[in-house]
Amino acid sequence: MTASLPYDPQRLARCADEIIVNVRELAERGWTPATSSNFSCRMDATNVAITVSGRDKGRLVAADIMVVDVGGNPVATTQKSSAETLLHTQLYKRFPEIGCVLHTHSVNQTVASRLYAAKGAIRLEGYELLKAFAGNTTHDTLLDLPVLPNTQDMPELASKVEALLDGGPMWGYLIEGHGLYAWGRDMAEARRHLEAFEFLLACELEMRRLGASSN
Numbered sequence: 001m002t003a004s005l006p007y008d009p010q011r012l013a014r015c016a017d018e019i020i021v022n023v024r025e026l027a028e029r030g031w032t033p034a035t036s037s038n039f040s041c042r043m044d045a046t047n048v049a050i051t052v053s054g055r056d057k058g059r060l061v062a063a064d065i066m067v068v069d070v071g072g073n074p075v076a077t078t079q080k081s082s083a084e085t086l087l088h089t090q091l092y093k094r095f096p097e098i099g100c101v102l103h104t105h106s107v108n109q110t111v112a113s114r115l116y117a118a119k120g121a122i123r124l125e126g127y128e129l130l131k132a133f134a135g136n137t138t139h140d141t142l143l144d145l146p147v148l149p150n151t152q153d154m155p156e157l158a159s160k161v162e163a164l165l166d167g168g169p170m171w172g173y174l175i176e177g178h179g180l181y182a183w184g185r186d187m188a189e190a191r192r193h194l195e196a197f198e199f200l201l202a203c204e205l206e207m208r209r210l211g212a213s214s215n
């Protein structure tokens, strides 16, 4: 902490490095097209490092990561945080154990979100990769990945997410025609959850193509 900043600038630098390195790899997979997607890491009890709105997420530099408080207000900057900041900060505010939130726009996430929007969820069942989710120890389980309607009204979307969170522990949700939110206690866990969702959605879409889906 310095006299002039209400956060530790070295902590911001470490969070920014972690976001830049990981997001570059996600972008190389085509999961962040056309400046889409946003990413954040918790810095401390009240501050969050988050991507600046509109930046090319595959080419992030330190200046593209800013600080907001858990209410979503910019801290010591005039930069504009992600248009979807509220979807990040609502998670940090409610769950002190959450340390990282990742949002991507892959083709699989977007197509699956449209195919399953009417059902409101995609059932992921019987896959070994379900063990990638914290707390799961067997393939012999099921996870319903919720699909919410898209809107540009973030408070409205956030209130729908709050209702989902009331239903019990979860590691992500889809937004129709939009993409995926996934989170974890730290970057490694959030990324593992994101990659697991992406893989399982690809499997479900392939099963549908083969006419073998029970979903």
Ligand SMILES: CSC[C@@H](O)[C@@H](O)C(=O)COP(=O)(O)O
Binding pocket: 034, 035, 036, 037, 038, 051, 052, 053, 054, 055, 081, 082, 083, 084, 103
């Ligand atoms: C470029 S279209 C995608 C955006 O509307 C939004 O969904 C998104 O993910 C990125 O917004 P951003 O404000 O850069 O965080």
Ligand SMILES: [Zn+2]
Binding pocket: 036, 037, 038, 084, 103, 105, 178, 179
């Ligand atoms: Zn988005």
